[in-house]
Amino acid sequence: xxxxxxxxxxxxxxxxxxxxxxxxxxxxxxxxxxxxxxxxxxxxxxxxxxxxxxxxxxxxxxxxxxxxxxxxxxxxxxxxxxxxxxxxxxxxxxxxxxxxxxxxxxxxxxxxxxxxxxxxxxxxxxxxxxxxxxxxxxxxxxxxxxxxxxxxxxxxxxxxxxxxxxxxxxxxxxxxxxxxxxxxxxxxxxxxxxxxxxxxxxxxxxxxxxxxxxxxxxxxxxxxxxxxxxxxxxxxxxxxxxxxxxxxxxxxxxxxxxxxxxxxxxxxxxxxxxxxxxxxxxxxxxxxxxxxxxxxxxxxxxxxxxxxxxxxxxxxxxxxxxxxxxxxxxxxxxxxxxxxxxxxxxxxxxxxxxxxxxxxxxxxxxxxxxxxxxxxxxxxxxxxxxxxxxxxxxxxxxxxxxxxxxxxxxxxxxxxxxxxxxxxxxx
Amino acid sequence: xxxxxxxxxxxxxxxxxxxxxxxxxxxxxxxxxxxxxxxxxxxxxxxxxxxxxxxxxxxxxxxxxxxxxxxxxxxxxxxxxxxxxxxxxxxxxxxxxxxxxxxxxxxxxxxxxxxxxxxxxxxxxxxxxxxxxxxxxxxxxxxxxxxxxxxxxxxxxxxxxxxxxxxxxxxxxxxxxxxxxxxxxxxxxxxxxxxxxxxxxxxxxxxxxxxxxxxxxxxxxxxxxxxxxxxxxxxxxxxxxxxxxxxxxxxxxxxxxxxxxxxxxxxxxxxxxxxxxxxxxxxxxxxxxxxxxxxxxxxxxxxxxxxxxxxxxxxxxxxxxxxxxxxxxxxxxxxxxxxxxxxxxxxxxxxxxxxxxxxxxxxxxxxxxxxxxxxxxxxxxxxxxxxxxxxxxxxxxxxxxxxxxxxxxxxxxxxxxxxxxxxxxxx
Numbered sequence: 051x052x053x054x055x056x057x058x059x060x061x062x063x064x065x066x067x068x069x070x071x072x073x074x075x076x077x078x079x080x081x082x083x084x085x086x087x088x089x090x091x092x093x094x095x096x097x098x099x100x101x102x103x104x105x106x107x108x109x110x111x112x113x114x115x116x117x118x119x120x121x122x123x124x125x126x127x128x129x130x131x132x133x134x135x136x137x138x139x140x141x142x143x144x145x146x147x148x149x150x151x152x153x154x155x156x157x158x159x160x161x162x163x164x165x166x167x168x169x170x171x172x173x174x175x176x177x178x179x180x181x182x183x184x185x186x187x188x189x190x191x192x193x194x195x196x197x198x199x200x201x202x203x204x205x206x207x208x209x210x211x212x213x214x215x216x217x218x219x220x221x222x223x224x225x226x227x228x229x230x231x232x233x234x235x236x237x238x239x240x241x242x243x244x245x246x247x248x249x250x251x252x253x254x255x256x257x258x259x260x261x262x263x264x265x266x267x268x269x270x271x272x273x274x275x276x277x278x279x280x281x282x283x284x285x286x287x288x289x290x291x292x293x294x295x296x297x298x299x300x301x302x303x304x305x306x307x308x309x310x311x312x313x314x315x316x317x318x319x320x321x322x323x324x325x326x327x328x329x330x331x332x333x334x335x336x337x338x339x340x341x342x343x344x345x346x347x348x349x350x351x352x353x354x355x356x357x358x359x360x361x362x363x364x365x366x367x368x369x370x371x372x373x374x375x376x377x378x379x380x381x382x383x384x385x386x387x388x389x390x391x392x393x394x395x396x397x398x399x400x401x402x403x404x405x406x407x408x409x410x411x412x413x414x415x416x417x418x419x420x421x422x423x424x425x426x427x428x429x430x431x432x433x434x435x436x437x438x439x440x441x442x443x444x445x446x447x448x449x450x451x452x453x454x455x456x457x458x459x460x461x462x463x464x465x466x467x468x469x470x471x472x473x474x475x476x477x
Numbered sequence: 478x479x480x481x482x483x484x485x486x487x488x489x490x491x492x493x494x495x496x497x498x499x500x501x502x503x504x505x506x507x508x509x510x511x512x513x514x515x516x517x518x519x520x521x522x523x524x525x526x527x528x529x530x531x532x533x534x535x536x537x538x539x540x541x542x543x544x545x546x547x548x549x550x551x552x553x554x555x556x557x558x559x560x561x562x563x564x565x566x567x568x569x570x571x572x573x574x575x576x577x578x579x580x581x582x583x584x585x586x587x588x589x590x591x592x593x594x595x596x597x598x599x600x601x602x603x604x605x606x607x608x609x610x611x612x613x614x615x616x617x618x619x620x621x622x623x624x625x626x627x628x629x630x631x632x633x634x635x636x637x638x639x640x641x642x643x644x645x646x647x648x649x650x651x652x653x654x655x656x657x658x659x660x661x662x663x664x665x666x667x668x669x670x671x672x673x674x675x676x677x678x679x680x681x682x683x684x685x686x687x688x689x690x691x692x693x694x695x696x697x698x699x700x701x702x703x704x705x706x707x708x709x710x711x712x713x714x715x716x717x718x719x720x721x722x723x724x725x726x727x728x729x730x731x732x733x734x735x736x737x738x739x740x741x742x743x744x745x746x747x748x749x750x751x752x753x754x755x756x757x758x759x760x761x762x763x764x765x766x767x768x769x770x771x772x773x774x775x776x777x778x779x780x781x782x783x784x785x786x787x788x789x790x791x792x793x794x795x796x797x798x799x800x801x802x803x804x805x806x807x808x809x810x811x812x813x814x815x816x817x818x819x820x821x822x823x824x825x826x827x828x829x830x831x832x833x834x835x836x837x838x839x840x841x842x843x844x845x846x847x848x849x850x851x852x853x854x855x856x857x858x859x860x861x862x863x864x865x866x867x868x869x870x871x872x873x874x875x876x877x878x879x880x881x882x883x884x885x886x887x888x889x890x891x892x893x894x895x896x897x898x899x900x901x902x903x904x
Contacts, residue, residue, distance in 0.1 A: 124850065124852075125850075128803070128808065131804075158849060325860070326797075327801050327803040330798055353861075354857070355847060363787065367751040367791065370751050370752055370753075371756055374754050376752060377754075381556075420782060422585060423896065423899040423904060424896070430552050433781040434784075436786070469851070
């Protein structure tokens with residue numbers, strides 16, 4: 051279906067900055083095919099027209115680190131320390147999950163993401179075929195990484211085999227792509243990490259890993275291996291392939307240099323890091339070092355929202371507080387962390403409104419109090435919007451939400467399944 | 478009008494905690510007249526019935542420190558240091574404001590507050606009669622404090638006279654009450670503060686003041702008066718009357734003891750404090766000392782939202798980060814800071830759902846992703862809700878919003894006036 055978004059304010063890239071201007075955007079199949087210029091073969095009278103009055107068009111947000119299947123665990127594991135949270139609360143629930151629970155959990159997370167303007171997410175999951183099934187139905191764009199844990203250099207590792215099998219099966223959906231997801235230095239031994247890195251190199255796959263999240267992780271790493279988690283991953287060869295490292299809270303200056311030198315993309319998850327008492331990642335320092343910093347929500351068990359506007363709010367605020375200066379990070383950098391930086395990290399042709407890019411867009415209402423006055427809208431996106439301004443969402447050229455109504459997911463059904471599941475799981 | 482909220486989940490106080498249960502709530506005139514028990518003279522068939530299915534009823538939120546008239550300055554003064562922000566950006570715009578600009582600005586802030594479940598606000602304003610006029614129309618409950626600045630012990634101070642005059646005029650509206658609002662130690666000399674404290678004592682008025690907001694304020698106070706801002710206010714007699722102190726970021730241990738010993742209520746404004754680079758108030762320490770800590774948004778020029786859900790998110794998260802432990806503050810304390818603590822500080826019979834209290838309530842949808850699963854809803858209010866879940870708002874027994882539709886304010890008209898105003902002011 052041809053789509054025209056007529057005469058709307060839109061956030062467009064201009065060099066290293068983003069600028070807001072009034073434009074008409076033409077979409078054909080999965081791509082943006084024209085901005086202001088109507089493509090020659092584009093018959094507007096056959097198109098679906100979206101009126102841009104009182105609307106702001108932004109590139110769909112890229113949630114660069116989450117675990118959507120965990121959404122049923124929202125608000126069930128609060129105010130616990132990191133290791134207590136993971137091993138005593140989350141893992142036991144995980145152990146009781148059925149495969150289809152992960153499917154419904156992922157759909158719940160995707161409803162929340164679509165409703166708040168996210169069009170792409172990078173997911174580390176533990177239940178093969180479930181998140182991919184949910185993505186096929188929801189219409190979202192996703193990078194799927196089956197979480198891998200182990201100790202030996204074992205190429206027959208069952209989880210790795212599952213991951214590779216899922217990749218084969220996912221080839222036919224253009225919105226799906228895949229990475230290898232070794233979980234973390236504290237759950238993957240050095241030989242196992244080396245094996246995963248070798249397989250990634252051979253198959254041309256990227257890696258998605260948790261690194262340097264908690265003080266405990268860093269202390270144990272120092273005790274057991276006399277290095278930092280970053281040095282551990284480096285020596286295992288992880289950074290020889292394109293790597294997305296989530297968290298990176300506990301970093302030395304040398305760690306930052308290693309990440310920068312190896313073009314590792316870092317996903318900061320401010321809500322999760324605060325909520326688990328892990329602190330604040332050195333985001334201004336990473337940005338100053340030239341690291342591609344992306345933004346993610348992390349899973350609902352540790353955030354507890356999958357709303358990137360909330361996350362942009364945290365990212366834009368907390369470092370001004372910790373650094374005692376409002377100038378250390380601003381809305382322009384935060385918005386890029388939530389869009390184009392994530393797209394770059396994931397190797398996807400999305401994350402900005404440009405001709406030839408995938409048509410992944412969110413359209414926000416401007417006739418709402420949080421966006422009023424309609425000045426400095428890049429600031430509004432970080433400092434006053436809450437995600438509920440999102441009215442219409444287009445992913446891969448398909449309208450998945452219009453006027454606040456989801457087109458691809460039966461919300462009532464999902465909520466009903468989540469209720470039954472929580473009752474069964476004792477949540 | 479009689480109102481019945483039938484069979485809804487509701488947050489009710491039980492001793493020092495809040496508990497969630499299913500209840501039917503009866504409202505007559507301005508009060509909650511029954512919870513589960515139908516009052517004898519209550520004819521349900523004559524009542525306005527609100528179905529509680531998939532709804533959560535909470536006490537209306539109390540925004541304990543803001544400047545609603547500044548809402549037109551949203552997103553116009555970002556990423557500036559505190560003194561630069563105040564004296565070089567905000568003050569010049571202030572100087573150009575017409576009285577009616579303050580009226581429309583306040584209405585914009587009130588739209589945002591009502592839509593996100595706030596029913597009461599404590600406002601320091603500079604344009605006499607404008608915020609009160611807006612409150613009369615909006616149906617909100619408000620405590621109005623005309624900002625006072627000066628150097629001498631002058632009981633004929635023009636701003637003080639205006640404040641007293643406004644109080645007389647406001648007597649006839651039961652939703653309005655008043656305090657004296659000496660602005661801050663850096664804008665009020667010791668003699669002036671002493672005069673304001675004396676007038677407050679004589680007239681039985683409370684005080685609302687900014688204290689210990691920035692490092693610069695504390696440094697200058699040390700240089701000029703060899704004391705802290707808290708000690709300065711103490712020696713001027715401010716704490717001899719019921720005082721609400723906004724910010725209190727830069728506090729010594731002795732300051733905390735002074736505030737506790739004098740029953741000063743402190744309003745923490747986490748977003749504003751971060752955004753201006755002022756840092757993090759010692760909230761867990763103040764709570765441990767027994768101080769009544771309330772929550773506020775501050776004005777839209779420094780936040781930039783008037784959404785208390787956003788603020789509850791910040792308050793529940795940031796101290797877990799700065800203190801490196803998730804246990805230092807939790808959803809129960811944050812929710813009380815946003816409700817009953819503010820009501821106590823302001824001396825109002827609101828802030829909790831109890832028989833005999835003012836009927837100030839917000840009703841949230843539970844059939845939305847941020848509240849799903851419907852477990853641990855106190856946690857959901859802090860960690861996953863964003864304010865858009867609020868569907869219906871009752872203030873003083875009057876429905877001011879129902880099903881997302883405002884009943885008291887013409888939103889279109891307000892937005893239109895704000896647009897013209899910003900164009901005139903060059904914002």
